Amino acid sequence: MPNQTKPVAQAITIQGVTKRFRQGKQDVEVFTGINLNIEAGSFVTLVGASGCGKSTLLRLIAGLDMPDQGEITMNGHLIEGPGVDRAMVFQHYSLFPWLNVIDNILFSRRLAANAHDMMASTRNGDEERAEALLSLIGLSHARNAYPHQLSGGMRQRVAIARALMSKPRTLLMDEPFGALDAQTREVMQDLVLDVWQRENTTVIFVTHDVEEAIFLGQQVVLMAPHPGRIDTIYEVPFGKDRPASLRISTEFNQLKRTVMDRIRETSLNHK
């Protein structure tokens, strides 16, 4: 993106993290003793059987919830709550229906500003960045449209631009394309790879779709349920540029088969 300072990507360290939830009268352990190192600027995808704790782990990294034991640090700093250095994109587009596209993207910046700062915020390039992000997601023509006038894919593109507005050093994505049709999903995957390379963020991306996990990730982290744990970390042997033809290559499909088989084993064995 022209004339924009890039954020410095964050390394994330998860050490001995245990999380329990109260369900009825008992505490249920979602996972215990999770350890994971995520390199600054890397793209990591999280897969695993339903209920193994993928979203919970993402929420802990976001600081939306806290571990019962262990700690998560970003570049050595303990996560103690949400922060502008991290942005989250959810499956269900959380746009404000009463704001148009450009105002949705600018919303969090404007919320943070009082009347005085708002003028400063305009001067310091927020609007320029919002326009640049609009162009990056290919929606400059829709800047004045309202969410109900957009398709699902367009809404999710706006949600991504909004998440990027504060130049997050880490982008946390929880099944962001789960509600999209296959074709739109592929377009969005190319977009997110493009955004990742241009914006220099660390990306942690939860998905049920193994093909998506391999197409996007440099590492695929497979979690297993009962109890939730990290089962296997697959190094994806492809470079940062991922052409569509990769999906039909033998190597890609072998890895996909391996990961899918392992997910099935972990969900059947329960151990």
Ligand SMILES: Nc1ncnc2c1ncn2[C@@H]1O[C@H](COP(=O)(O)OP(=O)(O)OP(=O)(O)O)[C@@H](O)[C@H]1O
């Ligand atoms: N707020 C909560 N209160 C109680 N239990 C919870 C809460 N959030 C998650 N859980 C439980 O924690 C476990 C892990 O849930 P989580 O959503 O993290 O799994 P997941 O791997 O993301 O699942 P899915 O793939 O189905 O989205 C589940 O058993 C779930 O019921």
